[in-house]
Amino acid sequence: MRRDVFQAIADPNRRAIIELLGHSQLTPNAVAAHFDVSRPAISKHIKILAECGLVIVTQRGRERYYEANYKALGEVSKWVDQYRNFWENKLDALGNFLASEAKVHKSKPHKNKQK
Amino acid sequence: MRRDVFQAIADPNRRAIIELLGHSQLTPNAVAAHFDVSRPAISKHIKILAECGLVIVTQRGRERYYEANYKALGEVSKWVDQYRNFWENKLDALGNFLASEAKVHKSKPHKNKQK
DNA sequence: TAATTTTGTAACTGATTGGTTACAATTAGG
């Protein structure tokens, strides 16, 4: 089964869960109380999130505490960032191509706004 | 059918396609030449990408030219960015919670009940 | 005009997904 962070955050419920788990550690029951779906459904979502490192589990007695590990979003951040200049400079694909061509041939001034 | 940018970029082939379409405009046949899957499969992927604005279509005669519109990644970027401080400051969820508690108690309670 | 190229899409298929209910195991509390 494919289990990467891109697939993990594709589901809106899972995004809501990791949003929730950033504010405080919560037990599965506490998480499920925020949603309309059943506790097992939440449990499966959290399992998927944990499998790609987005959620960390701490067991204490019979209870489990989940918390978000946003560091695992780094992969997504990195992937998106490589395209950031494209839309922040308001260049489309062709525009970028032409801009880089002009830069090579004529040293045309090129806004290089970084993140 | 759910068609948001998070679901669109969940598939590795689709991520490869929009990567490809950032370098130059390509026809569906040209795109398909880069992959092992069939042309109709690529066509369906591109349709999904176009439906959420990640790909822009230009028809010229019988041919179609696709190009990436990375601006549509803004939604993902925005979502990820709201968590960036968490992992860049090397704070875990509990650490952030305590840090915000230490300031003032003016953060509103989180409500995320779905309907 | 006739044949070829380019493309989208319908129809189908097997795998995956997101959900459910039911049940078992472990811990807590009387």
Add this chain to the structure above:
DNA sequence: CCTAATTGTAACCAATCAGTTACAAAATTA
């Protein structure tokens, strides 16, 4: 010790997904 609470997971189901092959339509070209 017995009962209740907390949790994971198995078994199942309908819907969606990602792929295929087959075909039709429109534009090019010989």
